[in-house]
Amino acid sequence: MSLPPVIAIDGPTASGKGTVASLVAQKLGFHYLDSGALYRLVALASEKQGIDSKNGPELGLLIPKLLISFSNHQIFLNGEEVTDTIRTENIGLRASVVAVHPEVRLALVDLQRSFRQSPGLVADGRDMGSVIFPDAVLKVFLTATASARAERRYKQLIAKGISAKLSDLLQDLQERDARDSSRGAAPLIIAKDAKVLETSDLSIDQAVKTVLDCYQSSIA
Numbered sequence: 001m002s003l004p005p006v007i008a009i010d011g012p013t014a015s016g017k018g019t020v021a022s023l024v025a026q027k028l029g030f031h032y033l034d035s036g037a038l039y040r041l042v043a044l045a046s047e048k049q050g051i052d053s054k055n056g057p058e059l060g061l062l063i064p065k066l067l068i069s070f071s072n073h074q075i076f077l078n079g080e081e082v083t084d085t086i087r088t089e090n091i092g093l094r095a096s097v098v099a100v101h102p103e104v105r106l107a108l109v110d111l112q113r114s115f116r117q118s119p120g121l122v123a124d125g126r127d128m129g130s131v132i133f134p135d136a137v138l139k140v141f142l143t144a145t146a147s148a149r150a151e152r153r154y155k156q157l158i159a160k161g162i163s164a165k166l167s168d169l170l171q172d173l174q175e176r177d178a179r180d181s182s183r184g185a186a187p188l189i190i191a192k193d194a195k196v197l198e199t200s201d202l203s204i205d206q207a208v209k210t211v212l213d214c215y216q217s218s219i220a
């Protein structure tokens with residue numbers, strides 16, 4: 001029996017892939033995997049437990065002990081609701097540090113693949129098409145200029161009532177991009193069979209429609 005189809009949506013920080021991926025999943029009635037949330041959960045759990053973010057082996061051992069669940073747009077870690085806690089810039093930066101370790105990446109592989117359930121999955125992250133779901137029926141690499149991404153992040157934070165400085169956000173995301181692209185284990189790369197979608201001048205609806213159109217052509 002063939003496995004349920006996967007649409008892999010990868011791209012750099014704040015490229016809009018989370019919003020686009022969850023809307024595509026909603027339109028198709030597919031499951032949705034926000035793989036970045038898993039790295040953020042590891043960042044938060046290790047911070048709480050005082051584990052050094054540079055200690056790959058210890059972080060790798062921590063992961064199987066974590067109780068992670070996603071339910072109704074809420075995320076729980078060891079029974080505690082942490083949906084907003086993991087979205088801070090601090091946790092995002094720490095996530096990009098813990099994500100460098102092969103032990104951490106390996107410990108999250110099965111969990112990520114377990115989201116592949118009928119009728120299908122939309123997965124977003126950095127290595128969905130290149131490593132986790134190499135047989136994805138559609139691979140999209142979503143991107144936008146660093147300044148467009150910083151501006152989007154700035155608007156999101158302000159809308160949530162969180163104060164932010166555009167120049168700090170730009171610097172943070174450039175730092176994260178550099179770390180994600182230069183690491184040895186599963187770096188952020190454009191899978192060779194991925195469709196690149198530059199979203200600086202696209203609305204969310206246009207990006208969602210483009211992905212849906214590509215999916216329809218890939219299964220036709």
Ligand code: C5P
Pocket residue numbers: 013014035036037039040092095096097099124125126127128176180
């Ligand atoms: O996508 P998001 O910003 O939530 O991801 C947080 C961090 O987790 C990223 O900066 C990246 O370092 C890491 N990550 C990863 N591989 C993924 C998803 C996220 O390395 N598939």
